Amino acid sequence: MNELQANLPMHEGGVGVRVLRTEDDRYLRGRGEFIADIKLPMMRELAFVRSPLAHARIKAVIKPKGFENCVFVAADLVGVKPITAVSGLPGFKPSSQPILADVKVRHVGEAVAVCVANTRAEAEDIAALVELELEELPAVVDMVAARSAESTLVHESWGDNVFLETRVDYGFEAAAAKAPIVITKHLRTARQCMSPMEGRGVVAAWEPRVGQLVLHTSTQMPHIVRTGLSECLGLPDEQVRIIAPDVGGGFGYKGILLPEEVCAGYLARYLGHPVRWIEDRREQLTGNANCREHDYELTAYADKDGMLLALDARATVDAGAYSIYPFSACLEAAQVASILPGPYRMNGYRCITWSAATNKPAILPYRGVARAGVCYAMEFLMDAIAVETGITPEEVRRRNLVPVEVMPFNNITNKHFDSGDYAQALRRVVEAIDLPAVRARQAAASGPVKIGVGLSVFCEQGAHGTSVYSGWGIPMVPGFEQATARLTADGGLELRVGIQSHGQGLETSLAQVAQEILGIPVGRVKIVHGDTALTPYSTGTWGSRCMVMAGGAVATACRELAARIAPIGAHLLQVPAADVVVANGYVTAGAQRVSIADVAYTWFRRPQDLPDDISGGGLDVTAGYKAVRDSGTFSYAAHAVVVSIDTEMGDVKILDYAICEDGGTLVNPMIVDGQLIGGVAQGIGTALYEAMRFDAHGQPLASTLADYMLPGATEVPVLRIDHMETPSPYTFFGQKGIGEGGAIGPPAAIANAVNDALRPLGVEIRELPITPHGILSALIKPVQVAA
């Protein structure tokens, strides 16, 4: 515990309490207000004309006769700049993402023109009449082939198809030279589509009275959207106001500036009436929400005791056609290089990464960016070492995990693990599934159904601070996270935060933080968020940062507010200011006390009762927060899964799933459970179901949720969740970022379980997702058809 964490009082509804989520009342009654619920007078609808080809030169875009005034092409967006997301990493090649494609189209679904009409259906009617004259070019579809010298170029001026190549080497040769065991694996993860229940959407209006573009958008980061949008539209920031209403899931898909937002913003001002675009599932799947596509060539060097000595990796990430704002095209691959070693110790590490450009939609940062793939890769190797040495998978991991005695620990890539007992989490999860009993069942299984057990262990950097992000050199660097705490005249509390709650229950958990500090009950705390006009600047919600950063900011602002409350309360009690304590909703001096509500009433409504020497600052505080050390928190978890495989049909069923995780001090353990459950559902999708495949021409092969397979309620087992709570020494309450972990562990654990089951059959699956077709392709012998 640090100084701040010491002596914090506990309250009903404060930190650590399973408070029911206050926002759920409106969500569960169907009374949330999402982007498509917003209707403005005179509002008209947009439909985009999208490229049917993956790669082509645009010869002409012909507006249909009679509709010239309601169809807009690139040349009509006067003064609008393309989206450019740079990186400061040496050698990075920035792309220029047009708002509407002009010279070339670089992926199927790229917007080429936009149509305006009274209804979406009519706008689509017009869109169907727009003629595109395209000269088709060969499509760059495979990320590894894209790197070859013969490949067609996605961006001609580059000379190759690589956004960025990175190389790191930490004593690799020396460490690898001594290794008696060398294991090489080639692994692949699929391209996926993030699928929040609510897609993207925007309602844009120019308001002449205030001289502002008011853009409602389904986003995780209103302030970053404003910055990016202002730059594209050439408007000063103060002329742009971004409002995020209720947001129906994000997962990273809503942490991106979209061309559609820029286009709607321009048209609202140009046309003089509001416009809206509501993304449909087809646009989301085929043109927009792509994520995760990795290729790993890995070599592990180990000794006969199962100790990993060195790791050599060549990782390619299919970044798609454009560098996205603000995260850029290289964040995923560059993170692969820095986090691949996972929670393990090793003496040598070498990694080359490529962010390859292809004729597919830009890859976007999905929950557990890079981590789900990296964990799969590393945990695959741990099982391979276990097989090679004959040591159990749990014991190999135990030997290689960073032990609790050396915490905090700087790992081989200089990641600073703040605290934790990784081996304990592993031990607890192995006990939870009763591994000896499962092994007995496995040995006893006869017939076509086989049993397998899989483990994964990972640690997850979250709440990255300035020192981490300034190194990337991308358009966004988190600094002090700010919050405003403002008492109301009747003793309630308003909190204004620049992050965005899009399903995480932050309206509840941030209120719990305030209650913890001031003792004002959760029910009297109103969270104001999702509006650049009302909240302090923030990079928004991403990277498992909100409970650490916004939680820290709210706590800090409430502390400072308490310091403003104290002298007024002392005056009302007629005691020296130094003698009072503000806590539990009261200003207390010995046996006397006065409520915070009375203090608020005095400040706002009976100023004649204030002391003469009171400062004018009032009961309204904006404060900034940074962690004591801003290199990020490292939550961690161990996952254990038992599967059965029907080896005749290739079907995988999850029989048991247990997690032991450590998110430091948990502000609301119930919300953390919910985050884990949702994350695991997505991780199961990565492991077994989700794949956005493309044909040789770059055509996406799924366009509805009937052919892009998501796990549903019937595919997600009841999880058994065990919490450890090792506080981070660097954060306000000791909390760590935990929002993404659920999605990170499952692909590795499930893949290991499947391969554990299949190993006696001499088969190993090295590609995600693991499908019946993939399993059977490996298992069955080609049929000899009688002539």
Place this chain on the structure above:
Amino acid sequence: MKAVDFSWVAGATLEQASQKAKAGSKIIAGGQSLGPMLNLRIAQPDALVSIAGLALLRGATENDTDVTIGACVTHAQIADGLVPDIGSQILPRIAENIAYRAVRNRGTIGGSLCHADPAADWVTTLLALGASVVIAGADGTRLVALRDFFRGAFRTCLAPGEILQAVRIPKLNDGQKFGYYKACRKPGEFAHAMAAVLQMKKTTRVVIGAMGAIPLIFEGDEATLQSIAPAFTARAGGIDDVTRHMQLIAVKRAFEKLSA
């Protein structure tokens, strides 16, 4: 996406609906297949003629040999046992595994047959059960064996103005046994493989669905567990080894599920 502009017509009688079902229009019952096709603009009709409200199409009757189910009876009604049993609760057991409840609540048995999706449960199972359909047209009704009703994937013999009125399914008798298996990873997923088997006194019928074309029917010498593999390989065309393997496992499992 949004559907193209179309008009909505609800016939008060089957005759009226038949008259209004001209070229360029589509008949709609539960809309569980047509709805998505409209929204994706795969179907772009001038008009939809709704038959969902026609009482004539919503009942079920039985005699000694057959059960006749109106075209607009929903999967949910069948799953809930609200139609006469053909034996062993076969129809409810098929119906309760069609997609998921929300689809079953609106989707109809007649709509499923008219859509003629080779991966649909009713298409394969009713072929195996030897069902026939009652088709209403301008000149009255005609009875067509289901195997003659389908003309290919998503194609039927319905002429413009004709409406599928009912499905007639023979009751199991004389020791007949039926088995059905479909392979899909989650409810609502299109099946990867499916097979239905009807074992009769003197012969057996095997139907294999979820193919690119309309399900394949095997009878007599071909329709045994031992002989189905070469027969299927010969007739299935150029399918890959994995698909072939899955289909033959589906057949094996359908045989294992045979019950009277």
